[in-house]
Amino acid sequence: MMSRSVTRKLLGSIRGVSTSARLNCPGAPASAPAAQRGRELIKSRELEKDELRPLYMDFQATTPMDPRVLDAMLPYQVNYYGNPHSRTHAYGWESETAMEKARKQVADLIGADPREIVFTSGATESNNMSIKGVARFYKARKKHVITTQTEHKCVLDSCRVLESEGFDVTYMPVKSNGLIDLQQLVETIRPDTSLVSVMTVNNEIGVKQPIKEIGTICRSKNVFFHTDAAQAVGKIPINVSELKVDLMSISGHKIYGPKGVGALFVRRRPRVRIEPLQSGGGQERGLRSGTVPTPLAVGLGAACELAQQEMEQVFLLGGKTCKAKLTKQKLFICYDHARVSMLATRLVQKIMTEIPDVVMNGDPDQRYPGCINLSFAYVEGESLLMALKDVALSSGSACTSASLEPSYVLRAIGTDEDLAHSSIRFGIGRFTTEEEVDYTAEKCIQQVRRLREMSPLWEMVQEGIDLKSIKWTQH
């Protein structure tokens, strides 16, 4: 149904991309007609009939949208499509009502007031807004910002930009279990510190920082506290008043919501002032101008409401759902957190009992169970990922990052460099089944054994050689 010129342009651009990415290899088809090649390219990316997709075990990267969220969003894509900021007609009013309802759903999940929620394009934008916004607003008298070495890249990069603007940024180190030292934080806070930014749950190793204690420290020292809660919201209970958090970033596509939307919690009492990043018509209380994408906001709201329900749903044996406390009758507790913990324990125990020399990175207790980072000694991470090709996983290995540097988070927790090259991150989520976990564990055990047979380091260790005593050819 596309016009011919559009089709030609589309195929032409695909061809353009593939030609530049193509290596100069022998046997390249020299003169296939352009449109034919374009069609081949498109076809090669489609699934063959009956082709099996890999198991998805990378829930920290992104999550599939919950079908109930999609149901909530669809009417706002095609029927109630008005701009929520249009004041003069029913299309605008109904869109605005939906947007405000979504705002309330997000606020309820974190224990905030709906007026404190700002919709953004994602956690990256929320992080940028809070860090740059707070720092720049208070720059007349406060020039110091504190963050940690294990933060997400968007936080670290925002801090780097602030440094180039003349701010002082302290990147606090973390202990070997991934948690920050509270005493060190107290000593690092200066009279001219405006902001402390510490993420709630780390996306690579899954450790949960002591947010409540950090919040108390910051409140006592009159410093604003921002937390990147993208991986934590909807998975662990969060109440911004209990945790004494002033700014919180939320990401839609980490909680089974749509991609391209997020939110920022900005406290009103005591008021946090931000210099806005995006200028325009003054939407979202002037903090983030731009039309709020109603379908995406509705999706985020629905995802938050579902997360709240699923975090604490209790079934009585017999089928009726209620939120009753444990009574004399047996209750089968079936909420997200318990299920994810059970699956995670299953996976880790299976792997660690069958193969030796496996290290779990990050604190074993203060963590979100759905994010497991394991280092398999003497086996390189990328080769293991290649072996587990029918499971979608992620690695902290250098080879899988564009720069050949191993993950900075693993380096910050002091992992040995060779173990940092051997790490794999398993993500478990709402839709993971026991069969998937069992299959992943089996396959992992099998492939680690095979790769260790191929590894000179394993051979040397079996012979009793201490690897640290060898002088390697490269540093």
Next chain:
Amino acid sequence: MALSSVGKCFSSFGLFGRTLTGTEAKAVCCYHKKVVDHYENPRNVGSLDKNARNVGTGLVGAPACGDVMKLQIQVDENGKIVDARFKTFGCGSAIASSSLATEWVKGKSVDEALKIKNTEIAKELCLPPVKLHCSMLAEDAIKAALADYRLKQKDEEKVAEAVN
């Protein structure tokens, strides 16, 4: 984040490994089928007796860099390489490079094997620029194995002279 984007790439890799045929219809970050082939069916994995007088062992790389290759060659009396084995701690491209290296040195003389260049290995496997260091390490491994063999032969000669 790099991790997440690569994670997404790897999820589609499972499809690419099975669906693609000879054409180069793939994005830069996914593997060429030759690399996958060497990885799934590596030739000559194993060890030779490193104390034998006609076996040269080359161990290059460092665990801290994520790449360690051990390449062993067995040479007969005429100076021809009759057997080669490898073991590698490294990514798929590193395993493929060392596997290919063992294939190529077999049947060559000690001097001919010295002429194998990393560019040839990279071209054969269609390695992307970010993986070229794997082929360099494979070339270093070959050279190290040959140097070790030469050293052993020199020691043998010295011992033989001393006895005489």
